[in-house]
Amino acid sequence: MIDLKDKRVLVVGGAGFLGSTLVRELLSDGAQVTVYDNFLHGTMSNLAEIRARIRLVAGDILDVWRLSGTISDHGIEYIFNTVGDTFVPTAYDVPGRFFNINVMGCLNVLQGTRQFGVKRTLYVSSTEVYGEAETEKIREDAPLRPLNTYAVSKLAADQLCHTFFREHDVPVICARIFNCYGPRATEPYVIPEIITQLDKGNVVSLGNLKAARDFTYVHDTARWLIELLKSDAPNGQPVNVGSDNCYSVEWLARTIGKLMGMDRIEIRVDAHRERRLDIQRFQCDNTLLRKYVDASPRTSMEEGLRLTIDWFRQNGRRWAWEDFIDGSLPLK
Numbered sequence: 001m002i003d004l005k006d007k008r009v010l011v012v013g014g015a016g017f018l019g020s021t022l023v024r025e026l027l028s029d030g031a032q033v034t035v036y037d038n039f040l041h042g043t044m045s046n047l048a049e050i051r052a053r054i055r056l057v058a059g060d061i062l063d064v065w066r067l068s069g070t071i072s073d074h075g076i077e078y079i080f081n082t083v084g085d086t087f088v089p090t091a092y093d094v095p096g097r098f099f100n101i102n103v104m105g106c107l108n109v110l111q112g113t114r115q116f117g118v119k120r121t122l123y124v125s126s127t128e129v130y131g132e133a134e135t136e137k138i139r140e141d142a143p144l145r146p147l148n149t150y151a152v153s154k155l156a157a158d159q160l161c162h163t164f165f166r167e168h169d170v171p172v173i174c175a176r177i178f179n180c181y182g183p184r185a186t187e188p189y190v191i192p193e194i195i196t197q198l199d200k201g202n203v204v205s206l207g208n209l210k211a212a213r214d215f216t217y218v219h220d221t222a223r224w225l226i227e228l229l230k231s232d233a234p235n236g237q238p239v240n241v242g243s244d245n246c247y248s249v250e251w252l253a254r255t256i257g258k259l260m261g262m263d264r265i266e267i268r269v270d271a272h273r274e275r276r277l278d279i280q281r282f283q284c285d286n287t288l289l290r291k292y293v294d295a296s297p298r299t300s301m302e303e304g305l306r307l308t309i310d311w312f313r314q315n316g317r318r319w320a321w322e323d324f325i326d327g328s329l330p331l332k
Contacts (some may be wrong), residue, residue, distance in 0.1 A: 002230040005030035010076040013083035015042025022222040061105035079121040095149045106157035120171040122229040129155040137285035165236030178242030182218030183311035205270040209250040214242040214284045217304035227293035242284025
């Protein structure tokens with residue numbers, strides 16, 4: 001078992017949604033954390049209260065020299081690669097950007113891991129690599145049949161991790177995470193979108209109401225990722241990271257409405273909000289994860305939603321992704 005206390009850890013994409021939460025959890029473990037981010041999706045505000053406790057490098061994952069220099073100069077021992085274009089609808093319009101960031105960026109981190117003797121790297125992959133599941137719960141040996149460009153790019157990076165371990169003995173583990181939610185979301189995912197709409201009234205417009213996903217509060221996801229890197233899980237092996245619970249979009253809307261103090265809400269179906277190729281259900285079989293870590297959620301779904309709503313209300317009733325929509329800079 002790896003002890004990260006006083007270890008030099010790099011979080012690539014550490015100013016993002018999951019990345020900034022991961023940084024907080026690592027600091028609580030006593031790690032010496034360096035954040036590497038180009039602020040395409042991440043924001044300085046996500047690191048505001050912990051800025052003095054971290055090293056921050058503004059750099060792009062596609063800038064090989066900048067990334068390599070950071071790993072070398074900071075004496076990095078462990079890496080968490082959380083970088084990725086992740087909002088599926090955007091991939092329809094800019095597929096090239098998704099492949100560059102998700103595939104070439106992963107390759108650059110793996111090269112840096114190999115070149116500078118990093119002790120272990122964890123790559124954050126996605127369960128979108130599975131496509132439509134053939135069983136109610138998804139195991140790691142399920143067929144890989146991605147249904148969208150984003151998922152194909154994540155699968156390519158996922159497989160790069162496997163081949164770099166096989167070809168070069170690079171110590172990398174691949175975490176296929178299911179949906180996580182919570183404070184500091186940097187994309188208009190379904191939960192922050194519902195909160196934003198219901199903050200303006202009791203009417204919410206959504207796409208596929210029956211689509212169901214395995215949701216985990218972001219701090220639990222980050223905790224499991226850290227414990228997975230520290231564990232004796234074999235390198236080169238993918239591990240599903242999820243809660244083994246599933247919730248529909250309709251359930252989310254009605255539950256969030258109640259938590260926001262509404263007796264009733266009106267749900268309108270907007271066909272324009274539906275994905276071109278949607279997956280009806282994603283639920284994690286986390287048997288393998290539980291083999292290596294304690295995957296008991298610390299935060300229930302309802303409590304996590306309440307904490308997320310509270311954070312939204314305490315932080316200007318606004319998400320970082322709304323700044324992108326308005327065309328303003330996200331560095332504030």
